[in-house]
Amino acid sequence: DAKTTQPTSMDCAEGRAANLPCNHSTISGNEYVYWYRQIHSQGPQYIIHGLKNNETNEMASLIITEDRKSSTLILPHATLRDTAVYYCIVRVAHYGGSQGNLIFGKGTKLSVKP
């Protein structure tokens, strides 16, 4: 089972920031937080990952709370093309075997509206 809890759906106005929350209260010290998204009929797309520090790349920012029990993915200026299902996943930095496979939950369906 997935180790994360996310809201089922969210709406965001085009051009505004989209803030997607994720709870991972049972996260272990060696587990990373990964975010992926899946647009209809496409494979999952990697967005960002982090351990304990906040991270930023060209797609998004990841804010992880100090106790690491929750995180927020921020899309700073959402566009219609950001409409997708967003998945928050926790996983160890693995060194072989199926422990490295990703376990996707239900995710959050983000709808960006004009």
Next chain:
Amino acid sequence: GAGVSQSPSNKVTEKGKDVELRCDPISGHTALYWYRQSLGQGLEFLIYFQGNSAPDKSGLPSDRFSAERTGGSVSTLTIQRTQQEDSAVYLCASSPGTGRQPQHFGDGTRLSIL
């Protein structure tokens, strides 16, 4: 840029036939995963290859499923004597290696068994 490439993108076949699905990972990526995604469901891990190590086959649902990876690059997933419950999207992902490296997915093969 050259991402993970999967072929065919769609495959329709009759029950009982064998099918072969192909995955071309990102050049230089040593780790390769196969997953399948049934309609409205999460990803189900199937098999994992890492370099020259023996593959982790723990996710294969039956002995009708097999996979190989030749020369550490291209991988093929073979399903023998297909059944209707095999209908799903089969996704391939690759990553630079183990540790915390994220996986990058192809767009999958949509398999329909009539």
